Amino acid sequence: MPRSAFLERLHGWLAGTDPGLVRLRMASRVTLTLVFVGLSLTLLNLVQPLPVISFAIGLILALQNAIAIKDRSAVGRAQTRVLCAAAGLGVLVPIALVGQRSGLLDGFFLVVTFAAVYARKWGLRWNAAGMFAFMACFVGIYFHAAVSDLPTIALALLLCGGVAHLVREILLPDRPAFDFAQTLRAVEERIGTLVSRIRAGKRAGWPEEARRAAIAAEGQVRSAIAIAEGLLPDDASVAERQTPAAVLAIKLFDLHLATETTLAAALDTEADAASYESRLAGTLDRLAKARLQLRRSADGLDEHQLEGPGLALPTAAQTPVPWHRQPSFRLALQVTLACALAMAGGLWVSEQRWFWAVLTAFLVFVNTQSRGDALLRSVDRAIGTGVGIVVGILVATLLHGSFALPLGLIVLCVFLAFYFVQVSYGALTFFVTVALSLVYGLLGSFSPDLLVLRLKETLVGALAGMLVSFFVFPTRTENISRRGVDSFLAELDRLLETILENRRGNASSWKVLAVTRALDRRHTEIVTIVRPLESGWISAPRRKLVRLGLLRLAALAYWAHRLASTADMPRSADAQGPDAEEFDRSIARCRADIATLRSGVGHFFRHSTTPALTPTDWVSASRDLDAPDAALALHALRHILHQATADAAGGSTRSAIAP
Template sequence: MKAAGVSVRTRLRDRLAASDPGMLRMTAGLRMVGSLALTLAVLAVTGAGVTQLVAGALTAMVATFAIREKQRGAQAVTLALGLPVAFVSASLAAVLNERVAVGDVFFVVLIFCAVYARRFGDRGTGLGLIGFQVCFMSLFTGASTDGLPGIWTALAVAFGCSAVMRFAVVPVTPAGLLARLREAFRARLAQLVTAQLALLDADGDEVDEALADVRAGTARLHETALMIQTRLERGTPDASSARLVQRRIADAEVAAERLGLLLLTARSAERADTLTLHLPGAPAPEAGRMSAPDEATAALRRDLLALRTQVLHAGPGVQGTSIAHVRNRLLAYRDEESLPACSPAVQDVFRAIGEASRAVMGLRIALDGPQDESDDTPTAARSREELDAEDAAIDAGKEDEPAEESKGLQRPTTRAAVQVAVGSSLAIAGGELLSSQGWYWAVLTCWLVFINTESTGEILVKGYRRLLGTVLGVIAGIALAGLVGGHTWTAFALMLVLIFAVAYTAPLSYTLMSFFVTAMVGLLYTLLHTYSWEVLVLRVAETALGAACGVFAAFLVLPVRTDRRTNELLGTVLERLTEVTEAAVDQLSGGPAADLLDRARELDKALGELRAATQPLTHPVTPLRGRRDTARYVVALLETCAYHARSLAATAELLPTHPSIAADPRLRGAAARTVRNIATIAARAAGEDATAGIETGPSFASLLGGSGGDGASRYGRITGRVLRHLERLDEAVVGLARPLGVPLASDGRAVKAARSKDGSDTRVRRG
């Protein structure tokens, strides 16, 4: 019973860690609820009225979510600076509340400054949020000059309670957060292996559903890897440790994704396309290739279960000879003589299981230090020696030079500040026509739709989501207001629940967040004795007006069209893809070592920005169905390219220390065509060369003198793996040409000469 209880607790912990990596949403919710509750308690003891209680509660929320820095010292400085900013903002709003024209001008200037302050980083963003939201709080509570002392007291208490919750009650240290993120990575890796196991067993109509789970698990694992990447430097003792963890996370991610791809290929009638793992809704390849003997299939199922067991028991402090036995058995598949007698495709899956087991072992060593080696088999000992050699070769690397920033109105923060100022002016004018008492809701919506958006399409989608959440929230607010009646503390208790929901759902769904915020506003109106059906209907009207003003300003004032934004990001992704591919192939060809994993993560970051920018094009309500499918297809192809580039980078990183990997100088020439094609597509996307076309030609294996025979025996299986990645990368790049309107060069037969780095001419003909 005790063991069963521990198992249940472990499963629940892993599920929670996987659903909320690093417990970031849980921490945000607890901090906000704790700050609000503590503020209410302190103000209640001092005998504060309902207006001061509401002001304190809203300010506690602002002081909690406005702080963006990751370092505790920087957070403390921003919180300390935020209090005088809040005092000034609240005081000016109260003084100018009765002077309509001057007050409106002040509000617009404040909005401009708050958005413009984003150019100064997280601190500027936080102080701008505090200034605007506290001003909004003063308008909402109807603060006047006579009530300023009470408002000041509420502000001071709210900031103090927020500091107590942040630094004492719910502290988050960089090392602790990184530890929780690594647990999330382990849990999500186990979930992905579980999904791959389900794919192995799926039949008939279950295959597409199982493939969708594998696709979702792969994306969630990649998301967690990126979250870890952004926090490595602050959560590890030195740069070498950070790079070690970075390499091991990348190894585990690539190994897991490769295992899924090879498993899909093994159970397919033909070679599975990597695109299938990245294109939402793509059907599974036709089944029919899984012709291995039943004992081999059973062994595959057993070993996938064993791999999941190894992942689940890879946490700190887990020991036992049974886990070592499982690990040793899986690592044995890295030796050709240990592979079972089955088809080559199924043997590839067993090899991938062995590589995944090695990656899990390396990740545990990197995170938890040296392990007990008494149960190592010769294969396990050799794998450990390889890992040690790789660890010793780690170099801290060089820092990247800062990129050049735009100036003037081309700077995103300046442009957004002008846009939101114009939109807010329209919202104030229109809001005053609707109501002289609730016009600020229109301004709030206009302000919010510009936060974390870069293009007109993103602003349009965000405005739509806020309006939808507001309409649904009004319905909930009416029900809650009727339920609460005049019970003040019941209303505040429900507010705590809603505030937690706001913080917990904010990263997941803007519609859900808007729903909970609007429901909470209904309770606030009840507390302030200003609740009525008309007030909530006016809230919806003001929200619609604010969203419309924001969209209007975004389309007419210094607009950044969605096409322009996506084209710019597409060019960045292709540039990063070229850098990773060139550097990896150069190192695999015998060139000098480079910071490949850093470049691969820069590619992933750029691809994430592109994926977010295409959301307006891929949104379910978009009427342009063909454009939506094209955007999804292009992003999926780029994700496929990124996967193969990551794999090349991970293999190249092993080159200096891995005894079975040797540089192959022929790879540089073979990959030149792919690099040129990427550059051609990037030039067409940027509008630089409308005549250039992509090149096609013979397979990479033929360029290297054949895929088998002497080539394979001379350079080994690793060269074959590199060739497969290069070939699929080339296929994906060529696939990009069609949706992006890039033709084949010279109608697909002869192609234009391309000048190589050393000045010689190279000419590739289609095979």
């Protein structure tokens, strides 16, 4: 195979598996930042010997500089880096002044832990500052920071921030037009996979495995389209002027709808053969046209046309709650208690390596929403560490006495750890453990006993995190899933209201699209919330109930998309006639069903019959199921909503969600 063809296929594979090359860019930024900071500190050490703590602070906070700072603008990121450096130095000064008084240091560490987690309530900037403060405190206590070390520590903080900014803004900056083009390539790759699976499933008669594969492929298309939408500016005033970005947003929505419609037609095998073939051929043709229109709209796109604020979740009014009942306070208390337990258990296992237990307990609660999330994260970390230790012992033993090869493997492990971090937390832990094994080998302190001790400390920290998440202010998956469904239904209600305003000429099609995108984000949130309940340690009947609930939500999202697609259709001259009145009544009935569900009647994760994606009664019998049809979409929405309320009134009350 010619080299150019191989590179083209490799690039296509990367684009298909990593939309927008987001994971590749993040892993490259992390790796380059750590390499450059390590080289810079080594060169400085040749001029002026640096204490070990300066190396540790520089490298660990270089990692935080690369992954924790998420402001959208370069100026905002620079400001956050300064704030984070100040936060790190601010906790290191008291540690240096206190000295070796361990009781005071332990108490100070727990106070910093609480403040670092509580700071998340004020947004991404303060979340980053909290992470810097925690990691700096962690390193300062372990390496016994002294007052004489503070100047070189400050230098290391400035160096890692400057290098990270250089890598982020100059070497590997965001390129919106390029990123969007790469994401569209991923969309194309995934649609091609979906079409292939549809044709294969059709030839095989749609066995269950083929259905699951096609549905999974459509989910991959949906996630890639969501990434593409996130790269577009979300400015309604600009959109109203029909800028290229606004046109692309509409074309992406059309493609999303065409993809869903094609899958629905492919899986609707109850129709007679002739109707099935005709409908599927028509939807595939519409999908091809939607792909072509999107490609044409994206041709010639430049960076300036994608400038503007990114997507932002709509803000909703929240009922004030006492400070001690706020989720931010409870989470901060949970993490602090988990770290205290891990500290006690870690010191019992080893007085020198207790920090592994504390770090595990802290990280168990990062990006988790429920105790199920915390449990899965703990298990992933324990398994990743265990497997990483086995591989690390083998690799470090084989490469004992070498220097260049272990160093190269360390860099490779760091890259792979952060390339796969969004796919698997266990993979991150595995590669980091292998890298640490190689680091210990280079430092001459490697031993299997040391890695086994790391596993023990990791298990102590994971156990502390699980115990606290289950018994101290436990966030039950049932409660958080109910809140997620309520938010989804609130957005669906807002979409119905906006559709009504659009028919009356009081809302633009862009506003309808914006609300639809918000609905999709809520749908994605629910999928994330219930993910722990789809894991292998959940019984098969309960996993089935979760899938039924998700299918019902997916059906609602699908018909909401179908309804939104009618927003830009020309209104007829008799818009106030009987048809308009019936349409208004249908909207009102749907909103009444939504209000009933939001009041606590019904549950989307109850045992019930599988909801049909396409209505089969007399209303839909004489209609084109794939043409824009607001009345049909409303009928389907009401059918699904009514089924959810009816299940609660006379059906089973068994829930898929753990109590």
